[in-house]
Amino acid sequence: MSTSTKLRIAVIGAGNVGTTLGKRFSDAGHTVVYGVRSAADAKYEGLTVAGIRDAAASADVVLLTTPWAAAQDALQAAGDLAGKVLIDATNPIGPGMVLTHGTTDSGAEQVARWAPSARVVKAFNSVGREVMANPSFDAQRSVLWLCGDDQAACDTVAGLATDIGFEPLRVGPLARARFVEPAALVWITATAALATREFSWGLLRR
Numbered sequence: 118m119s120t121s122t123k124l125r126i127a128v129i130g131a132g133n134v135g136t137t138l139g140k141r142f143s144d145a146g147h148t149v150v151y152g153v154r155s156a157a158d159a160k161y162e163g164l165t166v167a168g169i170r171d172a173a174a175s176a177d178v179v180l181l182t183t184p185w186a187a188a189q190d191a192l193q194a195a196g197d198l199a200g201k202v203l204i205d206a207t208n209p210i211g212p213g214m215v216l217t218h219g220t221t222d223s224g225a226e227q228v229a230r231w232a233p234s235a236r237v238v239k240a241f242n243s244v245g246r247e248v249m250a251n252p253s254f255d256a257q258r259s260v261l262w263l264c265g266d267d268q269a270a271c272d273t274v275a276g277l278a279t280d281i282g283f284e285p286l287r288v289g290p291l292a293r294a295r296f297v298e299p300a301a302l303v304w305i306t307a308t309a310a311l312a313t314r315e316f317s318w319g320l321l322r323r
């Protein structure tokens with residue numbers, strides 16, 4: 118179900134994923150502010166930017182889209198996220214395409230430890246930015262796996278995913294990120310096998 122509530126979304130990290138999702142959410146009627154380290158930088162021309170703390174302070178939803186190595190710093194810069202939905206779109210990938218958190222822990226759970234008062238939902242990590250820009254494949258929509266411990270926060274994120282054309286698929290509590298994060302590596306690996314980034318995962322049912 119799409120969300121009828123228009124949300125204030127702070128996107129931390131105005132890079133590939135941040136600007137792609139930011140534009141989609143903005144086009145869907147939500148208010149988007151990018152939280153960046155140097156708001157005066159000319160490279161942000163055309164985007165609504167603010168310092169990370171200011172952007173997060175006025176947001177209902179904070180979307181984390183930094184490299185994994187910067188996630189802790191970025192969350193520290195964001196300050197207290199009490200009660201806010203925090204979407205973790207990062208992938209905890211270190212040098213050599215190795216996951217820094219495996220199947221007994223996850224980046225999302227680490228994010229929740231770094232931001233203990235936030236309502237963390239793992240989402241938007243498992244497909245490339247090209248799919249985020251357009252999740253439609255003829256009559257089908259790309260599936261978007263998401264998980265989190267706070268059901269209302271998951272509802273909000275599922276609504277946002279629906280708003281921009283995904284078919285959200287909830288896979289349980291935040292600890293399921295232990296499986297959702299490695300799945301991103303399957304997508305990344307498949308880009309080489311398929312020689313394209315214009316593909317995604319669909320859901321077959323019967």
Ligand SMILES: NC(=O)c1ccc[n+]([C@@H]2O[C@H](COP(=O)([O-])OP(=O)(O)OC[C@H]3O[C@@H](n4cnc5c(N)ncnc54)[C@H](OP(=O)(O)O)[C@@H]3O)[C@@H](O)[C@H]2O)c1
Pocket residue numbers: 129130131132133134135153154155169182183184185187188190191194206207208209210241242243244245246247
């Ligand atoms: N690319 C994809 O298709 C894709 C898909 C799914 C998930 N992901 C995941 O999404 C995350 C972002 O990927 P991306 O491709 O968007 O990366 P990117 O283009 O390099 O963008 C990263 C952004 O993070 C910002 N940043 C870096 N360090 C920061 C810090 N300490 N505090 C605040 N902001 C900081 C950068 O800002 P500056 O300009 O100031 O350096 C940049 O705008 C990664 O964790 C990646 O694994 C990527």
